[in-house]
Amino acid sequence: MKEKYIKNIDFEKVLDFKNLIGYVDGGVESRTLVQREDFSMTLFAFEQGEGVSAYSMPGDTMIYVYEGKAEVVMDEDKKFILKEGKTIVVPPDVLHSIDVVEKSKIMIIIVKAQK
Incomplete structure (x- = not known):
């Protein structure tokens, strides 16, 4: 059987x-679909x-809101509102956070150089 990624x-x-x-009442739920050194895809x-503290x-980090509404803040001063169906890509090494404006489902994809 071949490996499934x-x-x-x-x-x-x-x-x-x-x-x-x-x-989940009062919290955050996550499901990792892919976890590799060079690529990850997680649903939240x-x-x-709720949200994700600055990191x-x-x-490259792609943030895709597929339900709800969230604010993405980059470098503490660039603010972007993502509504359902909207996405944004954060460049490498840029500090960013996610603040959920309303109940939301978000997919985060991270792509890094292969070692």
Whole structure:
């Protein structure tokens, strides 16, 4: 059997993307679909008022809001509102945070150089 790179999801089955992860009262839920040294893809479900504290990555970070509304802040002064269906890419080594304006589901993809 060949190695599967995508995990925590059914194969050969049509799935409703929005239902791959559910909300948790007063918290954050996550589901990692791919975790490699050079690439990761994680789904998050955030309750309103939750978020991700400022961090930076040594690669490109794509933030895609597929339900709800969130604010992405880069370098503490650049603010972007992402509504459902919107995405933004954060360049390597740029400090950024995510603040959830309303209950949201977000996919974060990180791509780094292969070692």
